[in-house]
Amino acid sequence: MIRVAVVGAGLVASHYAAGLQRLKRAEIEPYGVPLAKFKVIKDYVEEEVVSAYDVDANKVGKPLSEVVKRQLEGVVPVPPDVPDFEVREGVLASSGAGLDKMFPVRGRDQKLPLKEAVEEIAKEFKSDNVNVVLNLISTEPAEPFGDEGKLAKALERGEVSAGQAYAFAAYLAAKDSGKPVAFINLIPTPLANDPAFVKLYEDANSLVLGDDGATGATPLTADLLEHLAERNRKVRYIVQFNIGGNTDFLALTIPERNLMKEKTKSSVVEDILGYDAPHYIKPTGYVEAIGDRKFVAMDIEWITFNGLVDELIVNMRINDSPALAGLAVDLVRLAAALLEKGVKGTFYDVNAFFMKNPGPKEARNKARIKAYYDMISALRELGVIVE
Numbered sequence: 001m002i003r004v005a006v007v008g009a010g011l012v013a014s015h016y017a018a019g020l021q022r023l024k025r026a027e028i029e030p031y032g033v034p035l036a037k038f039k040v041i042k043d044y045v046e047e048e049v050v051s052a053y054d055v056d057a058n059k060v061g062k063p064l065s066e067v068v069k070r071q072l073e074g075v076v077p078v079p080p081d082v083p084d085f086e087v088r089e090g091v092l093a094s095s096g097a098g099l100d101k102m103f104p105v106r107g108r109d110q111k112l113p114l115k116e117a118v119e120e121i122a123k124e125f126k127s128d129n130v131n132v133v134l135n136l137i138s139t140e141p142a143e144p145f146g147d148e149g150k151l152a153k154a155l156e157r158g159e160v161s162a163g164q165a166y167a168f169a170a171y172l173a174a175k176d177s178g179k180p181v182a183f184i185n186l187i188p189t190p191l192a193n194d195p196a197f198v199k200l201y202e203d204a205n206s207l208v209l210g211d212d213g214a215t216g217a218t219p220l221t222a223d224l225l226e227h228l229a230e231r232n233r234k235v236r237y238i239v240q241f242n243i244g245g246n247t248d249f250l251a252l253t254i255p256e257r258n259l260m261k262e263k264t265k266s267s268v269v270e271d272i273l274g275y276d277a278p279h280y281i282k283p284t285g286y287v288e289a290i291g292d293r294k295f296v297a298m299d300i301e302w303i304t305f306n307g308l309v310d311e312l313i314v315n316m317r318i319n320d321s322p323a324l325a326g327l328a329v330d331l332v333r334l335a336a337a338l339l340e341k342g343v344k345g346t347f348y349d350v351n352a353f354f355m356k357n358p359g360p361k362e363a364r365n366k367a368r369i370k371a372y373y374d375m376i377s378a379l380r381e382l383g384v385i386v387e
């Protein structure tokens with residue numbers, strides 16, 4: 001069994017928890033789970049959600065099954081065996097700003113110093129025998145620390161983001177128990193891109209994968225740019241709009257939070273083209289009625305042979321949250337398999353395919369089509385994919 005703690009019991013977490021049970025019951029095909037057709041040494045049926053954390057007072061203390069049902073009502077059927085343990089209170093850390101405009105907030109660090117709250121969560125990860133932590137909290141402003149000393153001091157002062165606080169808790173659990181833990185960071189906070197966290201995880205024989213799951217337009221943009229780069233077409237500009245109606249988009253109407261997305265989405269341009277073509281790539285708006293099936297529009301113009309100009313326009317509607325939940329199904333079992341093979345720190349080959357801003361810090365973004373084949377061969381070499 002792969003024991004999973006979910007941090008942030010939102011829409012993606014709900015699709016993950018419900019979709020996993022539906023997969024186990026063979027109610028759905030594993031579409032949207034990239035490696036479903038390969039034999040991986042860990043099967044997704046081994047994944048089990050054992051705890052969940054949130055800071056929304058309407059979710060904390062409620063059974064997870066109820067929280068999932070509330071969020072997926074009328075969207076997909078929720079199986080009766082979604083776990084019904086209570087969602088635990090998380091920490092707000094330095095990233096609580098603005099959340100109270102969306103829902104009533106509560107966090108343990110309102111009563112305890114942040115460091116003690118983090119130690120408490122570490123104890124829970126340890127006693128729950130958590131193997132993998134999935135970070136699915138709202139996008140938050142955060143900066144990398146660079147070295148462990150600075151991180152430790154910031155934690156003393158309560159000046160780390162919530163994502164950083166949970167990642168530290170998972171590291172503490174691994175260090176204290178001597179059992180490796182994998183932390184999968186699906187939000188833009190730099191963790192796999194922060195040498196401080198990569199070093200800590202390495203020291204605890206553990207693994208941090210990240211940062212920010214690559215689902216909708218970013219991987220498509222990366223592949224389109226690769227197509228143009230391979231043909232030596234000179235990109236004149238790229239603009240991309242994203243309009244959604246889920247709470248993730250609502251959170252992104254808070255300026256510092258939007259900036260984080262812009263950073264992880266934009267690194268794709270220079271990394272793939274080799275030059276920084278003028279671009280505008282960021283979540284642009286929130287319209288509640290559009291729901292989770294976001295609208296993406298993209299326009300790319302380039303110079304072709306003989307100086308002529310071509311243009312590509314893409315319009316699409318994408319179910320946002322299930323896309324990331326499908327990736328999480330694979331990431332959890334891959335993380336468990338990589339730990340079993342002794343991989344520690346972070347693992348670029350998996351990050352490069354699954355993440356918008358693949359760690360470690362010095363690593364570049366590459367086209368997903370290339371990243372996919374590189375990842376398959378790396379996983380075969382390690383014996384993680386066996387057939």
Ligand SMILES: NC(=O)c1ccc[n+]([C@@H]2O[C@H](COP(=O)([O-])OP(=O)(O)OC[C@H]3O[C@@H](n4cnc5c(N)ncnc54)[C@H](O)[C@@H]3O)[C@@H](O)[C@H]2O)c1
Pocket residue numbers: 007008009010011012013053054055056059090091092093099136137138139140162163186187188212213214215216246247248251320321322323324
């Ligand atoms: N395709 C995608 O949907 C996609 C792609 C890439 C990344 N992401 C990221 O995944 C994350 C989750 O997306 P979502 O659609 O589920 O959003 P959501 O708003 O539905 O869920 C986020 C949850 O996190 C909780 N939360 C906020 N701060 C917290 C804290 N400090 N501790 C614990 N819980 C906290 C919120 O209360 C909420 O329940 C977002 O950060 C988003 O940027 C999503």
